[in-house]
Amino acid sequence: MPSHPVSVVTGASRGIGRAIAMRLARTHRVVGVGRDRAALAQVVDDIAGSGGEAEALPLDVTDADAVARGLSGRAVDVLVHNAGVGVMKPLLELTPAEWQRMMDVNVNALYHVTRALLPGMVERGRGHVVIIGSIAGRSAFVGGAGYATTKHAVMGFAENLMLEVRDAGVKVSVVSPGSVATGFSGHGGPRASAQLRPDGGAAAVMSVVDPPPEVLVHRLEVRVLSPNRKG
Numbered sequence: 001m002p003s004h005p006v007s008v009v010t011g012a013s014r015g016i017g018r019a020i021a022m023r024l025a026r027t028h029r030v031v032g033v034g035r036d037r038a039a040l041a042q043v044v045d046d047i048a049g050s051g052g053e054a055e056a057l058p059l060d061v062t063d064a065d066a067v068a069r070g071l072s073g074r075a076v077d078v079l080v081h082n083a084g085v086g087v088m089k090p091l092l093e094l095t096p097a098e099w100q101r102m103m104d105v106n107v108n109a110l111y112h113v114t115r116a117l118l119p120g121m122v123e124r125g126r127g128h129v130v131i132i133g134s135i136a137g138r139s140a141f142v143g144g145a146g147y148a149t150t151k152h153a154v155m156g157f158a159e160n161l162m163l164e165v166r167d168a169g170v171k172v173s174v175v176s177p178g179s180v181a182t183g184f185s186g187h188g189g190p191r192a193s194a195q196l197r198p199d200g201g202a203a204a205v206m207s208v209v210d211p212p213p214e215v216l217v218h219r220l221e222v223r224v225l226s227p228n229r230k231g
């Protein structure tokens with residue numbers, strides 16, 4: 001029997017990444033990456049409980065050595081860069097540490113994780129890198145000087161990488177959600193009904209992963225249909 005394709009999901013311990021891991025596990029063996037060991041172990045158990053197969057890989061995506069040790073050389077079909085942090089503050093209130101953390105997790109980690117897995121994809125002539133961007137990656141808002149800057153960088157990274165590796169048979173996609181009801185940046189409070197659910201983000205990821213091999217969905221924006229609708 002052929003073995004399942006393998007997917008790596010960063011930030012699989014909660015929120016959108018957890019939903020992506022659960023959804024991909026219907027068809028893939030999932031490697032879930034994050035720092036919270038207990039939460040990752042729970043995701044692995046939940047996947048096993050649904051008949052899927054998963055592995056927890058606890059690591060910090062900003063740690064280049066840990067990423068190389070944990071991921072280099074693995075044969076991976078789908079890599080979902082989902083790990084992200086957001087501190088929404090005007091620039092003058094944003095501390096150097098907050099700025100640096102957003103740059104490290106949202107931008108620099110793309111380099112570390114992609115560098116670990118892309119060589120194998122290019123060598124095999126197939127693979128798919130999916131990056132979770134944000135509508136903040138093409139718009140501006142007060143408090144977005146740090147976070148929106150990182151998500152603009154994500155858009156640039158994704159399009160440049162797509163042009164670089166498409167002829168090697170590797171797809172690159174960016175999925176950009178609007179507001180999603182997770183614990184991200186204080187979300188998920190009273191506005192939760194006006195937000196996408198994490199499952200909505202996962203469904204969007206599947207809609208870029210599912211098309212046939214010759215079809216590339218490079219950019220996808222996803223929103224809740226009606227933020228003002230009651231119920």
Ligand SMILES: NC(=O)c1ccc[n+]([C@@H]2O[C@H](COP(=O)([O-])OP(=O)(O)OC[C@H]3O[C@@H](n4cnc5c(N)ncnc54)[C@H](OP(=O)(O)O)[C@@H]3O)[C@@H](O)[C@H]2O)c1
Nearest residue numbers: 011013014015016034035036060061083084179180182184
């Ligand atoms: N929620 C929204 O409204 C929204 C909208 C558009 C885009 N997004 C994007 O969607 C992605 C997921 O957001 P979310 O709402 O699901 O956030 P979340 O619930 O806060 O989850 C963030 C995930 O990132 C992981 N993570 C953070 N720093 C990490 C690090 N240094 N190393 C490894 N993993 C790390 C966390 O895992 P550990 O704590 O276990 O490390 C966690 O699993 C982010 O890229 C975010 O920018 C979110």
